[in-house]
Amino acid sequence: MVCPEKILVLGDGKRQKEMRKYWKVRGVTVWNEEDSFSPEELAAIVFPVKVTHDTDRYVKLLSKISASCIVCTGILTEEMNRLQEKTGKTIIPLMEMDSVAIENSIPTAEGILQYVMEHTEKTIHRSDILVVGYGRVGETLVHRLLALQAKVTVLTKEEKDIARAKERGADAREPDSFSPGPYDVVINTAPALTVDKRLMDFLEGEAVIFDAASAPGGVDREEAEKQEIQTFHILGIPEKTSPVTAGEVICRAVERLLEKTTRRSEEWN
Incomplete structure (x- = not known):
């Protein structure tokens, strides 16, 4: 990334733990759900690859984020689609990206x-x-x-x-x-x-x-x-056998999305 961002990584699996490590080493402020943070400051929210639990508790969180905040998940489950409908926020399914x-x-x-x-x-x-x-x-x-x-x-x-x-x-x-x-x-x-x-x-x-x-x-x-x-x-093979690599794949994808958002913002200014 061009400059350090503030990112919320939800979930406590091996992949999510490696994602937090990856970004912390690179100077990114990275939080988990239990941390104290300001939603308005977030550049990105990364949900787990496959969310199957109830997502109602995230409606309030997404209502507070800025318009430029990127919201990602792995695949769009029924629960994530419902969250999109309730909040009007676009949630990007990273696993559907070819890269x-x-x-x-x-x-x-x-x-x-x-x-x-x-x-x-x-x-x-x-x-x-x-x-x-x-x-x-x-x-x-x-x-x-x-x-x-x-x-x-x-x-x-x-x-x-x-x-x-x-x-x-x-x-x-x-x-x-x-x-x-x-x-x-x-x-x-x-x-x-x-x-x-x-x-x-x-x-x-x-x-x-x-x-x-x-x-x-x-x-x-x-x-x-x-x-x-x-x-x-x-x-869940990647997370079980290669959590470091699996986490890095997601991190790099989020970084590419943030860079695109930054470039678009600069073009408009």
Whole structure:
């Protein structure tokens, strides 16, 4: 940032603690909810990535902030949308910004690899791994799996993603052309129910399924239980496995927004 700002970081998770450390080192005045502060002085308010609790207590806070104060969260949950409606304040969903989503895909992909290594008994090297979905996380994950010399198959609906995955060195196909295989690991990154009975029926051997999609996930867990397939639903990966990096990603995004606000203000003056 061009000059030190005053920022309120809400939440007490590992990511939020690292965000406060990051900014304090850089001379920023950073508060949490329990601190004594003046809302009118805030340059930014950063809510946790996913707010699911009641937000009514923040209505008074947002009514006191200046018009230039930036209000951010990770994703716009129902609770955050209600807060927008009640206060008339725009709340920026940082995870919908391409730059943030791409940066965040790195700790997410590496965290998935950590879970795979902890809960399987084979090396990733030479393992047969099926990756469902080829969005930002899926693409980053496949890149790292191939670097570890895993045998990777990508399942995706988009022709361009199939072409891109093949160019990377993976096998790739549409769900309708999926065929049985002795997969060691199945990783779902798609935000929809994709790992269903049909796909599970195609799995041979003792595959382990890792679901990295947001709740409710993309794996039919009841079917997996029926077929006695071990399944892990791994949520909040960046904060759990790489809280420092996860916090820095959010901090840099907020700083970019503050710099844009400063430039616009200078242009108007």
